[in-house]
Amino acid sequence: MEFSIKQGSPEKLHSGCAVVGVFEGGKLSGAAQALDRASKHHLGGILARGDMSGKPASTLLLHNVPGIAAERVLLVGLGNPKEATDKSALEILRATFRALQATQTKDAALFCCGDLGRDAVWAAKQAVLVAAETAYRPDSQKSKPEKPGQLKSVALVTPDKPAAALKAALDQAAAIARGMGLTKTLGNLPPNICTPTYLAAQARALAKAHKTIETTVLEEKDMQKLGMGSLLSVTSGSAQPAKLITLEYGGGGKKQKPVVLVGKGITFDSGGISLKPGAEMDEMKYDMSGAGSVLGVLQAVAEMKLPLNVVGVIPACENLPSGTATKPGDIVTSMSGQTIEILNTDAEGRLILCDALTYAAKFDPDVVVDIATLTGACVIALGHVTSGLLSNRDDLAKELLAAGEQVYDRAWQLPLYEEYQPQLDSNFADMQNIGGRAGGTITSPPPASCRASPRITAGRTSTSPAPPGNPAKKKAQPGGPCRC
Ligand code: ZN
Ligand code: MN
Numbered sequence: 115m116e117f118s119i120k121q122g123s124p125e126k127l128h129s130g131c132a133v134v135g136v137f138e139g140g141k142l143s144g145a146a147q148a149l150d151r152a153s154k155h156h157l158g159g160i161l162a163r164g165d166m167s168g169k170p171a172s173t174l175l176l177h178n179v180p181g182i183a184a185e186r187v188l189l190v191g192l193g194n195p196k197e198a199t200d201k202s203a204l205e206i207l208r209a210t211f212r213a214l215q216a217t218q219t220k221d222a223a224l225f226c227c228g229d230l231g232r233d234a235v236w237a238a239k240q241a242v243l244v245a246a247e248t249a250y251r252p253d254s255q256k257s258k259p260e261k262p263g264q265l266k267s268v269a270l271v272t273p274d275k276p277a278a279a280l281k282a283a284l285d286q287a288a289a290i291a292r293g294m295g296l297t298k299t300l301g302n303l304p305p306n307i308c309t310p311t312y313l314a315a316q317a318r319a320l321a322k323a324h325k326t327i328e329t330t331v332l333e334e335k336d337m338q339k340l341g342m343g344s345l346l347s348v349t350s351g352s353a354q355p356a357k358l359i360t361l362e363y364g365g366g367g368k369k370q371k372p373v374v375l376v377g378k379g380i381t382f383d384s385g386g387i388s389l390k391p392g393a394e395m396d397e398m399k400y401d402m403s404g405a406g407s408v409l410g411v412l413q414a415v416a417e418m419k420l421p422l423n424v425v426g427v428i429p430a431c432e433n434l435p436s437g438t439a440t441k442p443g444d445i446v447t448s449m450s451g452q453t454i455e456i457l458n459t460d461a462e463g464r465l466i467l468c469d470a471l472t473y474a475a476k477f478d479p480d481v482v483v484d485i486a487t488l489t490g491a492c493v494i495a496l497g498h499v500t501s502g503l504l505s506n507r508d509d510l511a512k513e514l515l516a517a518g519e520q521v522y523d524r525a526w527q528l529p530l531y532e533e534y535q536p537q538l539d540s541n542f543a544d545m546q547n548i549g550g551r552a553g554g555t556i557t558s559p560p561p562a563s564c565r566a567s568p569r570i571t572a573g574r575t576s577t578s579p580a581p582p583g584n585p586a587k588k589k590a591q592p593g594g595p596c597r598c
Contacts, residue, residue, distance in 0.1 A: 115245055115246070115249065115265065115266060115267065115268060116266060116267040116268070117241075117242055117245075117267075117268050117269075117270065117284045117287075117288060118267070118268075118269050118270070118284075119238075119269070119270050119271075119272060119276040119280055119281060119284065120223065120269040120270070120271050120272075121271065121272060121273070121274075121275065121276070122223075122271060123148060124145040124146075124148040124149050124152075124182070124184075124223075124225050124271070125148050125149055125151075125152035125153075125181065125182045125183065126182075126183050127183060127184065127223050127269075127271065128183045128184065129183075129184045129185070129219075129221050129222060129223040129269065130184070130185050130186060130217075130219030130220055130221045130222060131175075131184060131185065131186040131187070131188050131214060131217065131219045131221075131222040131223070132145075132149065132182070132184035132186070132187050132188070132222075132223050132225060133187075133188045133190060133210055133214070133222055133223065133224045133225060133226055134146040134149060134187065134188075134189060134190070134225045134226060135189075135190050135191075135192040135225070135226035135229040136161070136166055136167075136168040136189050136190065136191055136192060137168045137192050137193070137194065137195065137229075138167070138168045138169070138170075138191075138192075138193050138194045139167070139168060140161045140166065140167055140168050141168065142157060142158070142161075143192065143225070143226065143229045144229075144273075145225035145226070145229075145271075146189070146225075149179065149182055149187060152181040152182050153179050153180050153181045153182055154180065154181060156176075156179050156180060156181075157176075157179070157187075157189070160174070160176065160189075166189050166191065167191065168191045168192060168193065169191045169193065170191050170192065170193030170202050170205060170206055171190075171191060171193075171202075171205040171206050171208070171209035172190075172191035172209070173188060173189065173190050173191070173209050173210065173213040174188070174189040175187075175188050175189075175213060175217065176188075176189065184223065185219070186217065186219060188210065188213055188214065188222075190206060190209065190210050190213075190226055191206070191209075192206060192226065192229055192230065192231075193206075195229065195230075195231040196231070198230060198231030198232065200232070200522045201522070203230040203231065203232045203237065203240065204240060204244065204522060206226075206230060207230075207237075207240055207241055207244040208244050208247070208248060210224070210226070210244075211244055211245050211248040211249070211265075212248050214263075214265050215248060215249060215263035215264075215265055217264070217265075218264050219264060219265060220264050220265065220266050220267070221265070221266060221267040221268070221269070222265060222267075222268050222269070223268075223269045223271050224241065224268060224269065224270050224271060225271050227241055227270050227272075228272065228273070234272070234280060235279055235280055235283045236520075238270055238280055238283050238284055238287070239283045239284075239286070239287040239290075239521075240287075240522075241268070241270060241287075242284060242287035242288055242290075242291055243287055243290065243291050243294070243521075245265075245268060245291075246291035246292075246294065246295060247291075247294075249262065249263055249265070250295060250298060252298070252299075252302040254299060254302070254303070255303070255304065255307075270284070285418070286418055289413075289414045289417035289418045290414050290418075292413065292414065292417065293410035293411060293412075293413045293414030293417075294410055294414075295410075296316075296406070296409060296410045296413055297403070297406040297407050297409065297410030298406075300313070300316065300402070300405075300406035300409065300410075301399075301400050301402070301403045301406050303399070304399060305381050305382035305398075305399040305432075308381055308399065308402065309354045309381050309432070310354055310355065310356055310357040310379065310381055310430035310431050310432070311354065311355065311357065312381075313357065313359060313379055313381065313402065313405055313409070313428060313430045314329075314331045314357040314359050314430070316409055317329045317331070317359045317361050317409060317426075317428070318331070320361060320409065320412060320413055320416070321361065323416075324363075324413075324416040324417075326363055326364055326365055326416050326419070327361055327362065327363050327412060327416055328361070328362045328364075329359065329360065329361050329362075330359075330360045330362075331357050331358070331359050331360075332357070332358035332359075332360075333355065333357070334346065334349070334355055334356050336358070337356065337358055337469075340449055340469075340473065341447065341448075341449045341451070342358070342448070342449045342469040342473070343446045343447040343448060343449070343469075344446050344447070344448035344449070344454055344465045344466070344468055344469050345358070345429050345431070345449075345465065345466045345468075345469040345470070346446075347440045347444065347446040347456065347465060348380075348386070348431055348433050348440065348459075348462040348465050348466050349431035349432065349433075350438050350439055350440050351386055351387075351432075351433070351434040351435050351436040351438055351439025351440065352431060352432035352433070352434045352436070354381070354431070354432050356429075356430060356431035357379075357428075357430045357431070358427070358428070358429055358430070358470065358473065359379070359405075359426075359427070359428040359429075359430060360425065360426065360427055360428075361408075361409075361412045361425065361426040361428075362423075362424075362425050362477075363412055363415055363416055363420075363422075363423065363424040363425070363426075364423055365415070365416075365419060365420050365421050365422050365423065365424070366421055366422045366423040367423075370422070370423050370480075371423070371478055371479060371480035372422075372423035372424060372425045372477050372478075372479055372480065373422060373423070373424050373425070373479065373480060373481055373482075373483070374424075374425045374426075374427060374474045374477055374479040374481070374482045374483070375407075375408045375411060375412075375424065375425070375426045375427070375482075375483050375484075375485065376404075376408070376426075376427045376428075376429075376467060376470050376471060376474055376482060376483070376484040376485070377404035377405040377406070377407055377408030377409075377426065377427070377428050377484075377485045377486070378401065378402070378403075378404035378405060378429070378463050378466065378467060378484075378485070378486035378487060378488060379402045379404065379405030379428045379429055379430030379431070379466075380398075380401035380402055380430075380431065380432065380433055380462065380463060380466070380487075381399070381401070381402045381430060381431070381432055382398055382399055382401065382432045382433070382434070383398040383401040383432075383433045383460070383462065383463075384398065384432075384433060384434050384435060385433065385435075385459065385460035386433045386434065386435050386439050386440060386459030386460060386462065387435045387439050387440065387441050387442060387459045388442055388458045388459040388460040389435055389460075390460060400487060401433075401463070401487050402430065403487050404484075404485040404486040404487060404488075405428040405430055407485045408426040408427075408428055408485060409426065409428070411424075411426070412424065412426045425474070425477050425479070427470050427473065427474050428470075429466040429467065429469065429470040431466065433459070433460075433462045435459075439459065440456055440459050441456075441459070442456060442457055442458060442459060443455070443456070443457070444456045445542060445543045446465075448468050448469055448472065449468075449469045449472040449473060450468070450469075450472045452544040452545065453543040453544045453545075454468075454540075454543055454544065454545055454546065454547055455540040455541075455542050455543035455545070455546040455547070456546075456547050457546050457547060457548050458547065458548045461489075461547045461548045461558070463486050463487070463488040463489070463558070464488065464547060464558055464559065464560045465547060467484060467486060467488075467559075467560045468560030471484065471560055481507075481510055483514070484559070484560075488555070488558050488559070489554055489555050489558045490554075491551075491554030491555045491558070492555040494554075495528070495555060496526055499524075500524045500525060500526045501518075501523075501524070501525040501526070502525065502526060502527075502528050502555050503515065503525040503526065503527045503528065504527070504528050504529075504530050504555075504556065504559055505527065505530065506530055511527050515527060528555060528556055529556060530556065530559070534549070534553055534556050534557055537549035537550050537552070537553070537557050538557055
């Protein structure tokens with residue numbers, strides 16, 4: 115979908131559909147008033163019949179409005195602008211694009227972005243993101259995918275000459291929307307297609323499409339040489355080869371320390387020998403959403419040509435039971451040289467991420483952001499509304515929380531106090547991989563070796579409702595409902 119900024123009067127601008135707002139109580143916005151005058155009060159007559167009250171996110175599509183250039187008019191309820199919030203503005207935009215995509219119009223002119231009671235740049239960015247979100251269909255595997263909507267181009271019409279900031283916001287939002295699309299598509303693909311090898315191919319494709327990205331893929335034998343015993347213990351039950359994927363984007367100077375993004379890439383999490391219950395196990399294909407996010411971000415960063423160095427590190431494998439699978443009670447040695455007693459094979463995310471984080475140190479990062487569906491306990495704590503965020507650097511945590519508020523994709527910080535550490539004490543190894551039900555998310559980030567490094571762990575809430583827990587060893591209480 116193409117986005118542009120236009121100037122023009124509502125009644126004269128040619129388009130398939132002019133979108134204008136109506137405030138609470140049926141009060142017409144400025145652009146709607148212009149259409150009303152040009153059409154000899156056609157709009158006023160419709161409002162008088164009571165079909166559009168201006169209730170937020172209500173819509174009414176009008177055909178054959180006389181005296182205007184647009185083929186259709188979409189009236190959108192804006193509510194009371196004094197009570198507008200980010201949430202209500204987004205609901206209005208969603209209703210707008212759903213209504214547009216239900217028509218056969220190929221293009222639309224939005225006159226309502228300035229009436230949302232929000233900053234113009236924010237509204238423009240969100241319009242692009244919402245347009246992509248409402249057009250997205252997870253049907254790539256249907257033999258006859260649903261026909262994509264007809265809407266191909268959207269103009270945001272502003273009364274004033276558009277500022278450069280607004281144009282830049284549109285381009286950035288379009289790149290972000292395409293990155294989010296890639297992330298969603300990877301997440302929705304079935305686990306027999308979206309394997310670790312498939313993720314590696316995606317990373318290579320990004321390098322092919324963008325000269326600024328270089329992709330490296332380590333195989334299991336390379337990981338063995340590096341001593342990644344923790345990561346390899348998770349893949350040992352699977353026939354699919356594990357991959358450690360690295361994408362390096364060089365948009366900054368040679369001396370600039372990179373931002374390293376680490377993404378959990380479990381392409382299917384059965385729980386392993388600590389098998390999950392069968393209900394909703396299909397959703398465990400989403401356990402690679404951290405990896406999908408890293409790929410989406412790298413693509414967006416390259417498209418935006420950000421003047422930064424950004425590295426993506428993706429440990430990718432399956433977690434399956436078999437005769438060669440890791441057993442509860444096994445002790446493995448991580449790349450950092452520490453031994454880990456695996457009490458529950460379903461707590462595997464931390465086992466792959468700890469080796470990926472140790473590996474990430476070789477890039478001498480400025481910051482590390484770790485993105486993972488880690489853990490079901492996070493959903494129990496925060497529900498499906500917000501992501502959990504854990505960090506050993508408060509300044510960075512504040513920046514990420516603020517960024518989340520800015521784009522209305524919010525996170526909530528959980529503590530990482532030292533007092534939680536003893537929950538991971540093991541009788542037989544340097545640590546164990548589960549810390550009990552209490553504070554199950556807080557004890558899930560890869561511990562100890564990584565604590566000293568400059569990093570932040572953003573634990574995305576799992577997409578699935580948490581199934582009941584597997585009984586773990588008595589001395590270690592079960593580590594929350596779903597360990598991931
Ligand atoms: Zn998992
Ligand atoms: Mn798991």
